[in-house]
Amino acid sequence: MKVLLISANRFTVPYAVYPLGLDYVAAALSCRHTVRISDMNDMGDAGELGEIIRDFSPEIIGLSLRNVDNTDSSDPMGFIAQYREITDFIRSVSSSPIVLGGSGFTIFPGEIMKALDADYGIIGEGERMALLLDCLENKGDFSDVPGLILRGGDSRIPPPLEESLTLPRLSGMPHRGYYLKNGGMLNLQTKRGCACKCIYCTYPHIEGRKLRLLPPEKAAEAALRLEKAGAKYFFVTDAAFNSHYEHSAQVARAFQKAGLSIPWGAFFIPTSPPEGYYECLTRGGLRHAEFGTESLSDTVLSAYGKPFRASHVFAAHRAAVKAGVHAAHYFLPGGPGENHGTVKETLSLIDKLDKSVLFFFCGMRIYPHTRLCEIALAEGQIRKDQKLLEPVYYHSDKISTEEILRQVREKAEGRINWLIGAGGEESAEILRRMYAKGYTGPLWEYLLR
Numbered sequence: 001m002k003v004l005l006i007s008a009n010r011f012t013v014p015y016a017v018y019p020l021g022l023d024y025v026a027a028a029l030s031c032r033h034t035v036r037i038s039d040m041n042d043m044g045d046a047g048e049l050g051e052i053i054r055d056f057s058p059e060i061i062g063l064s065l066r067n068v069d070n071t072d073s074s075d076p077m078g079f080i081a082q083y084r085e086i087t088d089f090i091r092s093v094s095s096s097p098i099v100l101g102g103s104g105f106t107i108f109p110g111e112i113m114k115a116l117d118a119d120y121g122i123i124g125e126g127e128r129m130a131l132l133l134d135c136l137e138n139k140g141d142f143s144d145v146p147g148l149i150l151r152g153g154d155s156r157i158p159p160p161l162e163e164s165l166t167l168p169r170l171s172g173m174p175h176r177g178y179y180l181k182n183g184g185m186l187n188l189q190t191k192r193g194c195a196c197k198c199i200y201c202t203y204p205h206i207e208g209r210k211l212r213l214l215p216p217e218k219a220a221e222a223a224l225r226l227e228k229a230g231a232k233y234f235f236v237t238d239a240a241f242n243s244h245y246e247h248s249a250q251v252a253r254a255f256q257k258a259g260l261s262i263p264w265g266a267f268f269i270p271t272s273p274p275e276g277y278y279e280c281l282t283r284g285g286l287r288h289a290e291f292g293t294e295s296l297s298d299t300v301l302s303a304y305g306k307p308f309r310a311s312h313v314f315a316a317h318r319a320a321v322k323a324g325v326h327a328a329h330y331f332l333p334g335g336p337g338e339n340h341g342t343v344k345e346t347l348s349l350i351d352k353l354d355k356s357v358l359f360f361f362c363g364m365r366i367y368p369h370t371r372l373c374e375i376a377l378a379e380g381q382i383r384k385d386q387k388l389l390e391p392v393y394y395h396s397d398k399i400s401t402e403e404i405l406r407q408v409r410e411k412a413e414g415r416i417n418w419l420i421g422a423g424g425e426e427s428a429e430i431l432r433r434m435y436a437k438g439y440t441g442p443l444w445e446y447l448l449r
């Protein structure tokens, strides 16, 4: 079959993110089908998409829905209306069935199927689209496709893929050019899954709880291909790169052994690392670490279900900075357990995180399939039948989000390394201007204080 895969994401805050998921879907389909990828970031307007559809005449169209909103209560934005415009446009030029997928879709499959009136959706890993195509070609039984959702049907949550992680399609992606021109950043994945139980987090639902690891030499092969393709920097998209200390160190050693010369960054859990861990990673090219710290109050960390306490955050931070890593910490005040005292505690300890960039997402978004959703339901903050596609944020009855924002803004005054949310359009615009001058990567070195 002729398959057109489209990345619908046009959000460029904090920067434009390469749609890696579609390379996995393409790899799973390419042996039996003709697959083409189009990226809305790389297109001037919808007219261009129309030309691609007319020229290629796809028999089926897959649409990747990464973000449903920006998860930022201080500057909320939703993307479903934009996606609806895209599906309406596709329908105006093609009668081929539309299949939805992607991480945003996986969180809200039923609601998004309805909002976009799509033919099919695949919850979770899109490699399973190969089974849907088999089914369509052979008039097979749809119930053999795990995670498939039909128009008007119920969502069935599939088990994560059993197989070990493989590589995505690594060549023949012309849309990479857009990212190489705008910051030079591409991305790769070395594992899927997270076994932690942080109460608000969707990642275990999207990727599964069991860790599935890519052999380190395969990760190095993927990294070298990115370098060869012209990437100046890459981001490792794993839920948490150090959720398996041994494997992540092996990956860094494999990068070093393969002679990788471009720097990279990743998400980290601020747990105390083994001796020499960050030095090993920097030898393999690690330049920046984004820590999911969330709070420096042990009361709050415990209520959030985090697998570390404030002392571990400081240990992880010191170890990373000593190794020369650019550190960033994400904070998520306002969830269960937060009160005036805990906010004060976090803000008074925060200066210990020197030489770092601090992101504050004030307000915890309630997602389905999370412990937070159960807590909010038990506290009467949401109804059992309430749809959460339209963002709902948890409210602590001990301190309001406005008060938290006020305190954070007051402390952030005059500090360029404190960003509310992802920094918004203003920071993204500064990055865009620096990229236009030839700068590459996330460019935190200009903010670190």
Ligand code: B12
Residues within 6 Å of the ligand: 009, 011, 012, 013, 014, 015, 016, 017, 018, 019, 020, 021, 022, 024, 025, 061, 062, 063, 064, 065, 066, 067, 068, 069, 070, 071, 072, 099, 100, 101, 102, 103, 104, 106, 107, 121, 122, 124, 125, 126, 127, 129, 185, 186, 187, 189, 202, 203, 206, 207, 235, 236, 237, 238, 239, 421, 422
């Ligand atoms: C890494 C990451 C980032 C990094 C990206 C760095 C980079 N250069 O790549 C950074 C920190 C920059 C980032 C930023 C943001 N992120 Co983010 N991010 C992630 C994360 C952890 C992984 C995404 C990823 O690349 N996965 C690896 C690829 C291979 O998987 P995938 O894309 O999901 O694709 C698979 C399936 O989804 C499916 N699939 C994908 N497309 C399709 C298409 C079809 C047709 C089919 C059938 C299947 C299918 O198959 C693929 C292979 O199995 C996810 C959470 C998660 N665990 O998924 C959040 C996530 C995507 N981010 C999210 C958000 C909100 C954001 C921001 C808006 C936050 C903000 N305000 O700044 C920005 C937006 C950035 C942008 N410009 O779009 C949300 C999106 C949900 C939502 N609420 O909208 C997620 C899901 C986290 C969450 N809160 O639940 N992010």
Ligand code: SF4
Residues within 6 Å of the ligand: 194, 195, 196, 197, 198, 201, 202, 203, 204, 239, 240, 269, 292
């Ligand atoms: S917040 Fe990080 S450590 Fe916690 S469950 Fe999510 S991915 Fe895992």
